[in-house]
Amino acid sequence: MAEAAEFQGMGPSPARQWMRRTAAFLAGAPLLAGLLYVQAASPAHAAADQTGSRTVDVSLDSLLPSAPVKDDTLTITGTVTNQGKEAITGAQVDLRVGPRMSGRPEIDEASERTGYSSSHDARKLGGPYKVAFPELAAGNSKNFSLAVPVNKLELDGAGVYQLGVSLSGETKSEPYDHVLGIERTFLPWQPEAAEKKTRLTYLWPLISSTHLSAETGSDEQQTPIFENDGLAAELAPGGRLEELVSLGSELPVTWVIDPDLLATVDAMTRNYRIKNGTDNPVPGRSQAVAKKWLSSLEKAVQGSKVVALPYGDPDLASLAHRGKDVSGSLSQLQPATAVAETTVETILHVKPSVDFAWPVEGAIDPSIVNVATSAGAHKIIARSDSLRETGAVSYTPSAARPIGGGTTAVVADSRLSTAFYGDMTRAGNSTLAVQKFLAQTLALTLQAPDQQRNIVVAPQRMPTASQAQTMALALEGLAAQRWTQPLDLIAAAAAKPDPDATTDVPSASRYPASLRARELPVQTFRDIKSTQESLDNFKVILTSPDRVVTPFGNAISREMSTSWRGKARPAAEYRRGVQGFLDVLATEVQLIQKSDVTLSGRSATIPVTVQNKLVQGVDNLVLRLESANATRLKLDDGSFVAEQQIKIEGGHSQSVKFAAAANANGPVQVTARLYTEDGRPYGDEMTFTVKVSEITPTVMLVIAGGVLLLVLAGVRMYTQRKRAAAREPSVVADEDDASEQDGVGPEQPSDPTPDTGPESADPSGAGEKVDR
Numbered sequence: 001m002a003e004a005a006e007f008q009g010m011g012p013s014p015a016r017q018w019m020r021r022t023a024a025f026l027a028g029a030p031l032l033a034g035l036l037y038v039q040a041a042s043p044a045h046a047a048a049d050q051t052g053s054r055t056v057d058v059s060l061d062s063l064l065p066s067a068p069v070k071d072d073t074l075t076i077t078g079t080v081t082n083q084g085k086e087a088i089t090g091a092q093v094d095l096r097v098g099p100r101m102s103g104r105p106e107i108d109e110a111s112e113r114t115g116y117s118s119s120h121d122a123r124k125l126g127g128p129y130k131v132a133f134p135e136l137a138a139g140n141s142k143n144f145s146l147a148v149p150v151n152k153l154e155l156d157g158a159g160v161y162q163l164g165v166s167l168s169g170e171t172k173s174e175p176y177d178h179v180l181g182i183e184r185t186f187l188p189w190q191p192e193a194a195e196k197k198t199r200l201t202y203l204w205p206l207i208s209s210t211h212l213s214a215e216t217g218s219d220e221q222q223t224p225i226f227e228n229d230g231l232a233a234e235l236a237p238g239g240r241l242e243e244l245v246s247l248g249s250e251l252p253v254t255w256v257i258d259p260d261l262l263a264t265v266d267a268m269t270r271n272y273r274i275k276n277g278t279d280n281p282v283p284g285r286s287q288a289v290a291k292k293w294l295s296s297l298e299k300a301v302q303g304s305k306v307v308a309l310p311y312g313d314p315d316l317a318s319l320a321h322r323g324k325d326v327s328g329s330l331s332q333l334q335p336a337t338a339v340a341e342t343t344v345e346t347i348l349h350v351k352p353s354v355d356f357a358w359p360v361e362g363a364i365d366p367s368i369v370n371v372a373t374s375a376g377a378h379k380i381i382a383r384s385d386s387l388r389e390t391g392a393v394s395y396t397p398s399a400a401r402p403i404g405g406g407t408t409a410v411v412a413d414s415r416l417s418t419a420f421y422g423d424m425t426r427a428g429n430s431t432l433a434v435q436k437f438l439a440q441t442l443a444l445t446l447q448a449p450d451q452q453r454n455i456v457v458a459p460q461r462m463p464t465a466s467q468a469q470t471m472a473l474a475l476e477g478l479a480a481q482r483w484t485q486p487l488d489l490i491a492a493a494a495a496k497p498d499p500d501a502t503t504d505v506p507s508a509s510r511y512p513a514s515l516r517a518r519e520l521p522v523q524t525f526r527d528i529k530s531t532q533e534s535l536d537n538f539k540v541i542l543t544s545p546d547r548v549v550t551p552f553g554n555a556i557s558r559e560m561s562t563s564w565r566g567k568a569r570p571a572a573e574y575r576r577g578v579q580g581f582l583d584v585l586a587t588e589v590q591l592i593q594k595s596d597v598t599l600s601g602r603s604a605t606i607p608v609t610v611q612n613k614l615v616q617g618v619d620n621l622v623l624r625l626e627s628a629n630a631t632r633l634k635l636d637d638g639s640f641v642a643e644q645q646i647k648i649e650g651g652h653s654q655s656v657k658f659a660a661a662a663n664a665n666g667p668v669q670v671t672a673r674l675y676t677e678d679g680r681p682y683g684d685e686m687t688f689t690v691k692v693s694e695i696t697p698t699v700m701l702v703i704a705g706g707v708l709l710l711v712l713a714g715v716r717m718y719t720q721r722k723r724a725a726a727r728e729p730s731v732v733a734d735e736d737d738a739s740e741q742d743g744v745g746p747e748q749p750s751d752p753t754p755d756t757g758p759e760s761a762d763p764s765g766a767g768e769k770v771d772r
Contacts, residue, residue, distance in 0.1 A: 053116035055084040056136070056167045056181025058093075059428035063163075066477040067438055069191045072150045078428070080133075080167045080181065081141040088180060091133040091169035093144045094124040097153050097187075098162030104396075104415065104443045107186060110162055111436055116179040121164050125152070136169070153187075158194075159446065160439040161187045185432055186439035190482045196452040198445045199487035199495075201399070202475060203381075203412075203458045204253035206244060206297070207313055208234060209563040212264045214555035214578040217273065218615055222547060224267040225281050226274045227574070231264060232286035235293040242293060243465040247472040249300035252486030256358065257306060258313040259343035260558060265290050266347050298348050305488040308344045308352035310336035310375060312557035313461075315565065316359045317511070318520035320367035323560075326525035328532060333375035336557045353490055355379050360562055362386055362412055362458055363515055365508045369407060378407055379493045381458055385414035386510075390502050395447035397501035399456040399492050409505070410493045412458035415440050419474070420459060424466040430473070437474040445483040454492045461562065518565045527575045528559050531582060538586045540676050543617040552582060587683065588613035589621075591672055592653070596689040599633070605657040606635075606690065608672050612648040620677045621646035625658045628669040633690055634661045646674070662692040 060078045068074055076095065082088055098121065101107055113120065124130070129152070131144040146165070155161060166182040211231040217223030234241040241261075248255065268290035273281035310333060323329035337354055344352040357372035362383025372380050380403075387401065387409060401409045419437040424430045444455065459471060478484050497503075535552050539545040555578045564571035592609040599606075608625065612618050623646050627633045630640035636659050648654045673685035 053179045053182060054114065055082065055171070056088070057081045057083055058165055058167055058181045058183035059426075060165055060183050060185055060431045061427035063185060063187075063431055063435060066434055066473070067188050067190070067480065067482070068150045069480075070150060074146075074148050074150055074153070074187075076146045076148075076163075076165060077144065078165060078183070079141050079143050080136065082136045082138050084171065084180075085138055086171040086173060087138055088136040088167075088169040088171055089134070090177065091136045091142075091167055091180075093131040093133075093146065093165065093167050094126070095129055095146055095148060096122045096124055096164035096166060096182075097155075098122040098164065100156060100159040100161055101186075101439075101443070103447070104440055107160060107436065107439050107443060108415070110184055110186075111432075113184065116166060116182045121166070121182065121184075122162070124166075127152075133169075136167075155187075155189045158190045158192075158442075160443050161189055163187050183428075183432075185435045187435070188438045188442040188483075190442055190445075192482070194445055194449065194483040196445075196448075196450060197481065197483055197485045198441065199452065199454045199492070200441065200478065200484040201454065201456040201487050201489050201492040202251070202253045202471075203256045203307075203456070203489065204244065204248045204251070205256045205459070205461055205463070206241065206261060207256075207258045207309070207461050207563070208241065208261045208264075209462075210260075210312075210558045210561055210574060212260075212267060212554075212558070213275070213574075213581075214552050215581045216551055220615065221271070222551070224272045224551075226264075226268075226272060226284065227577075229274050229284065229286070231268070232284075232289055235265065235268075235286070235289045238465065240463075240465045240468070242296075243468045244463070245293065245297050245300055247468055249296070251472060251475050253304070253475070254489040255301055255304055255306045256309065256356075256489075257344060257352070258309050258311075259340040260312045260554065260561075262294075262347045263311075263343050263554065265294055269294065294347065301348055301350050305490050306344060306348070306350050306352040307356050307489060308340040308354050309356070309358060310354075310557070311339045311343065311554060312336060312559075312561045313563065314557065314560035315520055315562040316357055316371050317363065317368050317515065318524070318565075319560065320365075320371040321508075321511075321516065322519055322522045323525040324367070324371070326522065326529055328529050329525040330371060330374055332528065332532075332556060332560065333371070335553065336560075337375045337377070339554070339557075356381060356410070356489070356493075358458070358461075360461075360515060360565065361512075362414075362417070363512055364409070364505060365511045366505055367508060368511075369403065369409075369505055373405065373407055380407065380409050381412060381456070382409045383412045383414050383417060383458065386506060387411050387502055387504070388506075390504075392500040392502070393498060395451070396444050396453065396455065397498035398454040398495060400454065400495050400497045401501055401503045402497060403503050403505050408493055409503075410456055410489070412456040413444070416455070416457045417459055420463065420467045420470050424464070424470040430466070430470040433470055434474045434477060438477050441478065442483050453498070454487060454495045456489065456492055520560070520564055520571070521568065524559065524564075524571065524575065527572075527579065528556055531556055531559075531575070531579050534579065534582050534586065537676065537680055537682065538582065540678070541589065541618045541621050541682065542614075543619050547616060548585065552578065585614070589618050589648075589674070590683050591623075591674065591686045593686060594672075594688040596691060597670075598691045598693060599660065599662055600693050601662070603659065603661045606660050606670070607655045607657050608686075609653055609655045610646055610648060610674070611653045612650060615650045617647070617649045619647045621682065622675045622677060623656050624673055624675055626671045626673075627660075627690075628671070632662065632664045632666055632692060633668040633670070634663070635659065660690070665692050667691050 058078060058080050060076060062077045064075050065072055080093060129146060129148045131146060133142050136142060162184055164182050164184050166179050168177055168179045170177055208231065211226050211228060213225050213227050215225040233239050236242060268284060269287055272284040274284050276282050314333060314336060319329060341352060341354045355377055356379045357377035358381040359368050362381055363386045364380060364382045369380060396413060399410050401411055403409045416437060420433050422429060424433065463471065539549050542548060559575050589612050592611055597606060608623060610623060622643050625635055625642045627635055627640040635642035642658050644656050668690045669687055670690050671685055671687050674682040676682055
């Protein structure tokens with residue numbers, strides 16, 4: 001590697017080069033564990049047999065100042081723990097100052113060594129600079145503190161020096177003074193400002209996992225509904241995101257922000273609800289926390305450079321390797337980029353750069369580059385372990401590399417970018433990480449002291465609070481600017497590249513298998529396509545489509561998020577939730593199921609009801625009615641199909657009437673279905689039966705004849721009664737006289753009762769009856 005050059009300008013022998021490269025390769029295993037955010041294990045010697053120089057674990061909890069100058073006093077504090085089975089007598093903690101190290105690979109080698117080595121570890125500093133313990137019992141720990149004036153360290157000149165803190169003593173089985181434990185770290189020594197300082201760009205990422213669902217309340221304000229309340233903990237004092245903003249506000253960094261995080265926090269500043277496993281989400285209570293965090297961030301970014309990633313931080317590698325074969329997947333990137341700029345500018349009131357793409361771990365291949373540029377990005381944040389140098393340069397080259405087509409790869413240094421992976425909650429791990437980072441930056445500067453270079457650091461995407469604190473400590477160690485000076489990412493990308501630096505994009509076969517195995521599956525992009533098609537079909541009928549397009553478009557972007565890597569089940573559940581809620585909304589506009597219809601007569605109207613339960617109105621819909629038997633039942637102008645435009649206000653229903661004409665008796669199946677104006681079916685079809693029961697002219701003649709016969713019979717009966725009454729007047733008169741004498745008045749005829757027939761308790765017939 002180019003970084004293998006000595007900063008003295010002398011190269012190592014071929015055999016030593018091979019050994020160093022082998023050591024660097026073996027060192028990659030623990031770094032890979034760091035990529036997975038697994039809590040760091042105890043030091044390697046803790047897992048080995050606790051004998052010899054690995055009997056005692058030495059932890060360096062602090063080293064101050066981290067980059068001292070001539071008049072400083074170096075103070076080292078830490079803890080020694082006897083991990084053996086025997087007590088240690090005559091225990092003594094000593095400081096060992098090694099010779100100046102020859103370059104960056106030697107720093108790597110030293111940091112991986114365990115146990116004491118007389119050939120690699122220097123002699124004790126001696127004198128008063130030691131701490132003695134009469135006895136250190138098995139399993140016990142002791143704290144120590146060493147304070148040494150820097151001028152007593154015998155540092156020859158500018159460079160990186162190895163520091164070792166060891167514990168020596170005797171045990172019952174080994175009754176002689178020997179080293180029982182050692183920890184190594186590094187001391188960067190550059191008391192005067194370098195003539196050509198390295199311009200250092202440090203990315204400060206504000207990215208989180210997905211918290212906001214596509215679901216909103218049905219109220220006018222569209223109250224957002226969160227998947228969980230985890231974001232509130234990140235924003236609260238001491239939380240991950242709160243620490244990043246608080247620390248970053250005091251550091252010379254370039255902010256790299258996922259706009260979805262800003263939009264999500266902004267939604268928390270107002271009324272919001274949180275899913276709790278029931279149909280009734282509970283109210284959120286963290287509005288004050290969200291407002292404070294946004295206000296702090298807005299102040300922090302003023303005067304700084306801000307880079308906005310595409311909305312939702314989409315996984316470019318997954319899109320390139322698995323999504324490109326699903327039609328429409330790549331088209332999601334462009335709107336995600338467009339909304340990113342608007343979101344950041346609206347919420348933070350700064351204009352961000354949207355010209356950068358950041359693939360996972362900076363690993364690229366030709367397909368990833370093509371996907372990134374398809375969204376409008378012309379600068380891709382890569383990493384040096386992806387674009388490996390070919391040996392044409394004898395130092396770490398500048399970050400900017402033109403890779404063709406007007407695209408620049410901004411290559412971050414892999415050693416510096418991975419410096420703070422792992423568990424930084426342990427003070428010992430944090431201290432070692434800071435000192436190694438500072439040592440590597442100084443070694444890098446001294447590789448080519450007459451040539452100024454631009455170096456970019458792209459740390460982990462979502463650093464923990466302790467990782468962020470350690471990163472901040474390291475940058476504070478560079479604050480004196482004796483060998484580095486800050487530079488923003490936009491300037492670093494635009495700087496003149498080294499002419500001999502590699503510009504070859506690695507082939508797809510070189511993409512790390514460990515990263516490929518964690519990519520989003522093809523099913524992700526199939527689900528996205530299905531949801532997008534449903535959204536496209538739904539939005540065309542809405543009078544206020546933005547109320548639906550915006551939340552669902554953003555949710556689709558979140559479905560491609562890098563944060564879903566390695567989380568197949570939660571990712572699938574989120575996608576199902578988005579599609580399910582969209583389906584629920586779409587079915588709020590539907591046909592009301594009809595019962596069968598009875599049609600009496602030659603012509604009538606058939607009503608069909610369309611219901612809109614949405615808050616907003618719907619338009620651009622067509623209701624189509626289709627007769628399965630045009631010979632028996634025709635619609636409107638005599639065809640078997642009839643259509644009418646539909647427009648319904650929110651929360652209303654509309655009854656649409658179709659003219660129908662019957663030609664013959666019998667049942668006819670009729671189908672009703674909604675369509676968009678461009679002819680796409682909307683919702684499910686509805687079928688019902690129209691029973692035609694026509695009264696023909698012959699039947700009417702028969703009925704009329706029967707009525708006439710009844711009338712004639714009544715006239716005849718009336719005539720006969722009248723004649724009989726005329727023949728018997730005297731009898732009637734005699735009877736009337738008799739009645740008057742008895743005090744009874746004349747009989748009054750009662751009102752005639754119409755003959756309506758008995759009422760039936762049975763229903764009049766299944767379905768509706770439509771009269772002429």
